[in-house]
Amino acid sequence: MSIGRLTLIKAPSPQGVILLSKENAMTYASLIVAVESGEAGDAAVRQAVELAARFSAALTGVCTVAVPPLIGDDPFTGGAALTVLLSDYEATAEAELLTAERRFRALAEGLAVDWRGRIGWPAYVLIEHARLADLIVMPGRIPRPPYGRSNPVDIIMSAGRPVLIVPSSAGPALGRPALVAWKDTRESRRAVAGAVPLLKQASGVRLAQVCAGEDRGDAQAALVEVATFLARHGIEVDIEILSAEDAAAGNRLLDHAKETGCGLLVAGAYGHSRLREWVLGGVTRSLLDRSDLCLLLAH
Incomplete structure (x- = not known):
């Protein structure tokens, strides 16, 4: 289903998926x-x-x-x-x-x-x-x-751990909707895995990818698998494909997070080199420069 520049996809039902018990669920110790x-x-x-x-x-x-x-x-x-x-x-x-x-x-x-x-x-x-x-x-x-x-x-x-960045103006990350920004990279996979405990506490989770029209089929297939991974951890998500035609991906994600009342944005960081992002700009740089909500980033 499409709504303006946003495409919503029904996430896979967790029915038939083995869910982790609270005792075995991922957490932060x-x-x-x-x-x-x-x-x-x-x-x-x-x-x-x-x-x-x-x-x-x-x-x-x-x-x-x-x-x-x-x-x-x-x-x-x-x-x-x-x-x-x-x-x-x-x-x-x-x-x-x-x-x-x-x-x-x-x-x-x-x-x-x-x-x-x-x-x-x-x-x-x-x-x-x-x-x-x-x-x-x-x-x-x-x-x-x-x-x-x-x-x-x-x-x-350099830390080798997910990093939760909290701007001074940020509200609480827990108990509010969360936006997971997906791109099929190692960095995104590490970020999603590191964010599971936080996502389990969110009031709702949106899983989104910014892509051009010709890439929507591949994006949908990848998002469904990520949604399946999260469902196995007891996290239900709404899958969304955001148009890349009218704004830089980082700005598009931040605007969407604000529009939907999210308190947390999860993303992989620096899938491109830092030098390339410094010269040309990039998603990570946009998020760090513009975000006034909590960011969980991983490299």
Whole structure:
């Protein structure tokens, strides 16, 4: 059935499909969240706390404060001056870590949590602690000097875990409709598998692909199989094919998510190289730049 630029397809019935019991269902047992010392990261922490409570998962807050690069140009006194300056920077960083820990524990009040605070390069430290997590929760882009922030792109590309990005203006991801953006790539398969626990909590799930008219037959066949996979996890979906003729795919997906009241968008990230997306644009770049709802992305 077609409605304007949207094609709806009846998803396969879960009848005859073996469904997982609650005891055997996929879940999150361990979460980490990137914590900021200021309110810019509070939305991500609140989301992580809600997820930890819902899934009875362990939650670890991770905060890394970078010391600014030191540059000296005085060959006689520069060394001593830089030593003093470095000491001041480190004291400031330690104070910021303490502030961040207090903020994290206050937002997670009533929940048993762990903490990892360190001076270093934020992206490297968060990637390092990804070994502890089923899911990484982090804020969207925060205005900071490049050395002092965890760029979501670096985490998505290198952590080896699905990443839930929570913009400061995002509403809750749980209990609202979710949109799964499908493209038949490794990245999409990893994203869908990593999102299963969240999708089971959604009030409805839409499975969509943006494609040109001549590709609709292949898209429909792929979407039906993805819907079957999700049905085996007890998740019923509405399949939708979105026209690619009038807007970039990323913008089309975001607009559709907003129109349908979704609180979560799930997608594979960087199926093309980062350089190609930087030069030509791409779905991942559009999602990261424009989204004000929660994004679960995987590479």
